[in-house]
Amino acid sequence: MSAFLQTILTPDFVFTVIRVMTPILFAALSCMVFTKGGIDSIGIEGIMLICSMTGPVFSYLTQSAIGGVIGAIVTGILLAFLFGYVTLQLKAVEILAGIALNTMASGLTIFVIYYVAGEKGSTQSLFSPVVPNIEIPVLSSIPILGDILSGHNILTYLAIILTFVLAYVFYSTPLGLRIRSVGENAQAAASVGINVMKYKYITLAIAGTLAGLGGAFMSMGYVSFFSKEMIAGRGFIGMAAEAMGMGNPFGIFLASGLFGIADSLAVRLQLLNFPTQLIQTIPYMITIIAISIYSYKRSKREKKL
Amino acid sequence: MEKEILKMKQITKIYGNGVIANKDVSLTVNRGEIHALMGENGAGKSTLMKILFGFEDKDSGEILFDGQNLDGKKPAEIIECGIGMVHQHFMLVESLRVYENVILGMEPKKGLSTDKEAAIKMVKELSEKYNLSVDPMAKVSDISVGLKQKVELIKVLARNARLLILDEPTAVLTPQETEELFEQLLLLKKNGHTIIFISHKIKEVKQICDRITVLRRGRLVGTMDAANATEEEISKFMVGRDVVLKMDKKPAAFGETLLKVENLSFENKDKKKVLNNVNFEVKRGQILGIAGVEGNGQNELAECIFGFHKGVEGKVLFEGKNLLEESIRQIRENGVSYIPEDRLSTGVATKVSIWENLVSDRIDSKLLRVKRLLSQKKIQEMSQQLIKDYTILCRNENQEVGMLSGGNMQKVVVAREFSANPDLLIANQPTRGIDVGANEFIWKRIIELRDQGKAIMLVSADLNEVLELSDSIMVMCDGEVAGYFEDSKEVSEYELGLYMLGLKKQGQEVAAE
Numbered sequence: 001m002s003a004f005l006q007t008i009l010t011p012d013f014v015f016t017v018i019r020v021m022t023p024i025l026f027a028a029l030s031c032m033v034f035t036k037g038g039i040d041s042i043g044i045e046g047i048m049l050i051c052s053m054t055g056p057v058f059s060y061l062t063q064s065a066i067g068g069v070i071g072a073i074v075t076g077i078l079l080a081f082l083f084g085y086v087t088l089q090l091k092a093v094e095i096l097a098g099i100a101l102n103t104m105a106s107g108l109t110i111f112v113i114y115y116v117a118g119e120k121g122s123t124q125s126l127f128s129p130v131v132p133n134i135e136i137p138v139l140s141s142i143p144i145l146g147d148i149l150s151g152h153n154i155l156t157y158l159a160i161i162l163t164f165v166l167a168y169v170f171y172s173t174p175l176g177l178r179i180r181s182v183g184e185n186a187q188a189a190a191s192v193g194i195n196v197m198k199y200k201y202i203t204l205a206i207a208g209t210l211a212g213l214g215g216a217f218m219s220m221g222y223v224s225f226f227s228k229e230m231i232a233g234r235g236f237i238g239m240a241a242e243a244m245g246m247g248n249p250f251g252i253f254l255a256s257g258l259f260g261i262a263d264s265l266a267v268r269l270q271l272l273n274f275p276t277q278l279i280q281t282i283p284y285m286i287t288i289i290a291i292s293i294y295s296y297k298r299s300k301r302e303k304k305l
Numbered sequence: 306m307e308k309e310i311l312k313m314k315q316i317t318k319i320y321g322n323g324v325i326a327n328k329d330v331s332l333t334v335n336r337g338e339i340h341a342l343m344g345e346n347g348a349g350k351s352t353l354m355k356i357l358f359g360f361e362d363k364d365s366g367e368i369l370f371d372g373q374n375l376d377g378k379k380p381a382e383i384i385e386c387g388i389g390m391v392h393q394h395f396m397l398v399e400s401l402r403v404y405e406n407v408i409l410g411m412e413p414k415k416g417l418s419t420d421k422e423a424a425i426k427m428v429k430e431l432s433e434k435y436n437l438s439v440d441p442m443a444k445v446s447d448i449s450v451g452l453k454q455k456v457e458l459i460k461v462l463a464r465n466a467r468l469l470i471l472d473e474p475t476a477v478l479t480p481q482e483t484e485e486l487f488e489q490l491l492l493l494k495k496n497g498h499t500i501i502f503i504s505h506k507i508k509e510v511k512q513i514c515d516r517i518t519v520l521r522r523g524r525l526v527g528t529m530d531a532a533n534a535t536e537e538e539i540s541k542f543m544v545g546r547d548v549v550l551k552m553d554k555k556p557a558a559f560g561e562t563l564l565k566v567e568n569l570s571f572e573n574k575d576k577k578k579v580l581n582n583v584n585f586e587v588k589r590g591q592i593l594g595i596a597g598v599e600g601n602g603q604n605e606l607a608e609c610i611f612g613f614h615k616g617v618e619g620k621v622l623f624e625g626k627n628l629l630e631e632s633i634r635q636i637r638e639n640g641v642s643y644i645p646e647d648r649l650s651t652g653v654a655t656k657v658s659i660w661e662n663l664v665s666d667r668i669d670s671k672l673l674r675v676k677r678l679l680s681q682k683k684i685q686e687m688s689q690q691l692i693k694d695y696t697i698l699c700r701n702e703n704q705e706v707g708m709l710s711g712g713n714m715q716k717v718v719v720a721r722e723f724s725a726n727p728d729l730l731i732a733n734q735p736t737r738g739i740d741v742g743a744n745e746f747i748w749k750r751i752i753e754l755r756d757q758g759k760a761i762m763l764v765s766a767d768l769n770e771v772l773e774l775s776d777s778i779m780v781m782c783d784g785e786v787a788g789y790f791e792d793s794k795e796v797s798e799y800e801l802g803l804y805m806l807g808l809k810k811q812g813q814e815v816a817a818e
Contacts, residue, residue: 172418172419173418173419177409180398180401181398184399184401185398188396188397189398189409191390191392192384192410192411193380
């Protein structure tokens with residue numbers, strides 16, 4: 001037990017948690033925006049995967065990290081728009097469109113990197129600038145706290161800032177009010193003259209941007225290249241975190257942290273003599289529990305309707 | 306300033322499938338009046354209002370509001386012109402607060418943020434000015450239907466509407482709330498607002514409206530002064546024949562007791578005791594009306610008797626059998642029929658044909674079979690006969706039920722339930738939201754059933770229906786029997802209201818007899 005505590009009660013462990021939770025937080029915030037706008041977020045996994053591929057590719061093509069991130073964001077927005085066009089305008093079933101998007105992402109990413117990098121597994125052979133980590137002045141010199149909070153990737157800090165920004169937008173601005181009303185009762189919004197489609201597409205653009213950033217972090221921050229299937233369920237875990245956080249940005253932040261802890265634990269405990277297979281189930285156990293909570297919540301909501 | 310605030314001239318709208326929704330309809334509304342727009346379901350009232358709001362395009366015609374042509378304007382621009390609508394199904398976002406619903410789409414700003422203080426202040430001022438007291442901070446999902454309607458009114462007034470359209474506003478209100486609404490509408494009128502009041506309740510229209518425009522089958526019948534028109538005249542205009550607003554029926558001849566409910570109690574999913582120790586009897590040849598403000602256990606009472614719920618305490622004795630121990634199928638086989646409260650969710654399957662809905666309770670019947678297999682021919686014959694007997698307006702028995710009007714959909718339910726030849730009929734809101742013609746038809750059928758010596762339990766939120774049809778009346782309040790009147794003629798509408806609202810209550814032993 002003491003070995004266990006020694007492993008996790010270190011600044012290093014907390015630092016890892018923050019790093020690991022970053023893509024989950026992006027995914028969860030993206031799901032939050034989708035949900036508030038009344039659009040299913042099931043396609044998040046595929047959108048993130050494709051963005052994690054376009055990030056390094058654009059970074060390589062423009063030879064700039066910013067170019068890569070912008071490439072990922074634009075990809076995220078376009079894919080979200082595609083999903084929106086298919087489901088909102090062509091009235092396809094959201095779940096089916098999402099599954100199609102996710103399945104397409106697996107194959108498409110491999111096809112594109114083989115075309116660009118000549119390999120099917122990863123983009124390691126491409127020289128693609130990544131998003132740097134930054135030391136925060138003053139904070140970095142504080143013992144423990146500095147070790148934990150300083151030296152993260154710029155995108156990690158951006159994720160945390162965006163949590164606050166989104167909380168402000170959704171609960172204190174007309175834009176947020178309109179997106180929430182369009183998402184919950186589009187007819188009511190339309191009856192006071194709100195252009196429902198316009199706000200649906202704004203929702204998609206914001207959600208796509210966040211998914212794009214999450215994808216970019218994976219291949220331009222977490223590691224420095226794209227490898228196939230690298231999102232590995234983080235999009236879905238983001239959906240679970242969104243549900244666990246009850247749609248509240250700060251709740252979502254905490255839920256993402258919980259998944260971050262579970263993920264980091266799985267890595268750490270493997271170093272000790274816990275059975276690896278069991279440890280690897282931890283994040284997924286938490287996901288199942290969270291999804292159960294989510295489903296329970298949804299069934300209760302549907303009963304009310 | 307012109308006398309007329311709104312002139313809709315020769316409006317025609319024909320849908321793609323050839324249905325004529327409006328044909329040369331003209332509507333002129335004077336400044337500062339309450340103008341009733343009346344007609345049966347499907348008469349074209351809703352379409353006309355949708356056209357006014359720009360939700361539907363018209364094929365021809367002209368709309369002038371305050372001298373301004375509204376042609377080609379979008380809904381948002383029309384709202385800006387000063388027209389506002391309170392929809393029958395409220396257009397509110399449930400999870401938002403009252404003030405958020407009011408400012409939606411016209412949010413006051415402070416920098417980038419919503420100016421919350423200004424918004425709350427505006428709602429407060431409006432609610433004081435028009436005597437519409439609501440708490441701006443309350444969540445819409447937590448407030449009553451009556452309050453929700455007030456929020457809708459404030460919403461419209463916040464947008465500076467000079468012309469307010471209310472689509473069947475009293476359908477969801479209690480008699481007391483209705484009175485309150487009427488006071489508010491008169492106050493609005495006094496403040497110079499013009500109101501279009503859509504309704505098919507003649508009494509209400511007579512009470513508060515200045516002029517009445519009646520539509521029938523998409524065409525204009527005429528506009529008249531409310532003061533000069535009698536109720537009989539208005540109903541004649543609406544359905545094109547004399548409607549027996551008062552129901553004539555023979556004096557009741559009660560037979561033996563058929564249904565005896567003893568100490569019935571029921572807790573719903575949220576652990577709320579919705580029925581508390583309910584006792585009553587229904588005899589052959591008796592229509593027992595069950596009155597009450599909606600949500601006081603009447604619906605649950607009907608559902609419990611018909612076997613919808615588990616965990617019900619007490620006894621429901623029907624010819625000696627306890628129905629609580631039986632399945633819905635067995636209950637039906639015993640000779641009980643049921644007209645559900647909500648025809649769309651439990652009465653019919655909207656996506657399938659009329660005949661499929663008609664056979665749904667008798668699919669195992671030998672009458673529909675040749676040898677062991679279902680006979681399309683027999684089903685067709687039966688369906689066509691029922692469509693004829695119950696005057697269901699449709700193309701044929703293969704038409705989708707969802708395509709029918711509310712009244713005809715309800716006739717499908719009634720045809721199925723009545724033709725099962727029940728000894729006991731439980732009719733839960735049998736005429737809700739349907740036109741006068743269908744309403745009268747169903748009433749007559751219920752009385753016929755009574756005269757054949759069947760027992761009828763009639764649950765209705767429409768006091769007029771309870772008073773007109775019932776031989777005896779039981780009032781429910783808070784899940785308990787608040788009053789029982791063996792002879793419905795002994796009790797007035799006003800007195801029933803007192804029992805319904807819990808202001809008066811009889812001892813339990815009275816109701817048991």
